[in-house]
Amino acid sequence: MNAQEIIDLIRNGESSTTQFKPDVSNSESIAQEIVAFANSKGGKILVGVDDKTGNIAGVEFRDIQRINNLVATAANDHVKSPVYVQSETIQIENKRIILITVPEGTDKPHTDKDGLIFIKNGSDKRKVVSREELARLLQASGNLYAEERIIRNSSVEDVDWEKFREFYEKKYKESFEKESLERYLQNLRLMEDGKLNIAGALLFGRNPSKLIPSFYISAVWFRGTEITNQEYKSSENITGTADILYRKAFDFIFSKLNKIQADQPFNSLGIPEIPEIVLKELLVNAVIHRDYFISDSIKIFMFDDRIEIRNPGKLPNNLTIEQIRKGLRRSRNSTGFSVFVVFMLAEV
Template sequence: MEERQISLAEAKEIISKQESHFWDFKSASSDGKKIQEISTSLANSEGGEFIVGIEDEKHATGIDRWQGLHNIEAANFIHQNLVNEVQPPVPYDMEYLWISGDSERGVCCLVTIQKSSDVHKTSKGDVFQRKGAQTLKLTGHRIADLALSKGARSYEDQLLDDYEVDELKEEEELDTFLSTYSPATTPEKYLTRQRLVSRKDGKATVAAAILYAEEPAAVVPKRCSVKIARYESKESTPDRKYLKGTPLSIDGPARILIEKTLDAVAEIIEAVPILGTDGQMAPVKYPPEALKEIIVNAVIHRDYNVSDDILISIFDNRVEVRSPGRLPGHMTTDNILTDRFARNPSIVRLLNKYPDPPNKDIGEGLDTVMSAMKAAKLKAPLFVVEENAFVVILAHTPLARPEELILEYLRNNEEISNKIARSLTGIASENRVKQVFYKLKNADMIEPVPGRIRSQYAWRLTEKGKSLRGSID
């Protein structure tokens, strides 16, 4: 337990934090029940921090929210609840923070909770879990799912033989991160408190290397970079002859890896042409927020025990993001939008501590993807679990029905062929497109272009089709 003085500016910065998946405020008047609930909820999620001694902003504003305990002895009830009342006890560290020159405001207790392999319960036997800025009570199968997930030990905790604290604390990315970290601390204290180095021999964990090493691929014994390949094809399993150039390889600490990957993917996608309903070729457009969430998830949730790189394949009609490792714990493609489980809780939690974290909206990432694709009038992403990978496919397939796309195209162009219709609608089957044409023909909306046979066969609007803009039932 450490006691230290912090500046008024640091105190204000702590107060200005927003409650989140990893952070919460508790009043000095909080009882043991509140301490048990927040501590177990964090330990049953990815870990996090809470501070006791900050009033809710409904009751005070600014620095006046700092209404700490009278003395350190008054914080004993926090220890008692964490050790004696929570079953099993949660792994935690605590700091006692005073505002320098203003002891009258009292001492606040900053408690850091680590995720563990146990399901933690309050003294009443209740199980809580953190989701966003809420502490939620679990019941029934949710508790069973949590227990199943807890059994999955993460490779991120493995110690690296050739990467130790002395080398880690010299990393530029760690220095950049700590320059914004509040309350201010030394590299050694931060790394030890966050369980990123061994207290015994100073060896660093895989998570530490992924987060802060200049070249994690040179430190971690497994492959952990990102590769981006561009295929000039729409084939489901394209031949290497469609591969444009040499796949791009990207490395770096997690935050920089994500930023570089997003920039590279955006640049490649901007050069991919697609046919619009106006008959013109234009750059393909995917919602940037959807791409970001999928790429961020691939980096923070991949299985680092699988010796493979994240592979992003950009096709003429889709983007595939292949993340090494199957879905963790109890997660399936059926519950992926409603449940959550972090394979790498330390990476997830500590990446979220940056001033503008790439994983800002914890637990809402895939919901953001679904909403963004719908807003862009594109079909929802496809989630596929392979033998040793999880794949997300963002297809550039319009939500509009094929009939509507074909009619829209013909209102801007004289005729349409089966090949063009397949490109517009995303339908791969020539026969399925023919069925759409026949449906429109039976509705007297289109007709064959006279004199066209075989490969030259095409369709055009009828007089009825030119005059009507309604949809086809």
């Protein structure tokens, strides 16, 4: 960055990606700041700027090497896993500022030397204490997938083995041996130590609503164009395995769509106002790409003028609307899970 860009940055004040420090003298303290930036979206630390007033105090020439060595030691020895930070000295108004650039971490969650996890919270930082936040940090780095979480009160007895047999023989073109069911599931990463994970229950559970009661579809057909608490035309809570969720959700929507003439002859059958292929794609995406860390239902809201499908969770892994418009794609859940779901739904 050049001097003018630094001045503009200072004028805008501290934020979740920018921090000011008049000096750096404690490696443990700066390590926590590096951890917070690395666990968030990365950021810049300007050393030599008063964090209360934004005034440029500058750094003495004799302190430049000391600060750089201290920051490097903090990033390498007091941050786990280490983070590679860059520093440069920039002169502004005859004063020197050290610009430290911290990248977004690739091995989240990063911790300080005591194992504490920090993230940015506006211009400040805070400790991560909830399991949900920790899980999302692991998910963002690809070290944990929600659908691989183990269901502690499950066993191989909770598997619909006939459903699994049908899937296994169709996909792998080989005979299925019931006594090897647990081994098959473990090889496919659907079970561990005799316990199903969320993916296993969603795909082949005998009674998924018992094992994972929050993972269902809530479908409501409202009167008019707004949500009301008083009146609706139809409502249904859809439960079951992934293929059943998909099929029943499609039936709920499709049966209520208007069938339009669309320039056809008078005696022709009407065409659904929303093409079948569009509905199928939306519902497949809803099942595959929802956030399984969040215990909540997928919601389908039908109105006179539109259909809304609402998934638990935000866009995955820092994906933005602008990136989606440019064609960028990122998966929230594992590729293996997506393959299983797509294969099963293709059979519906």
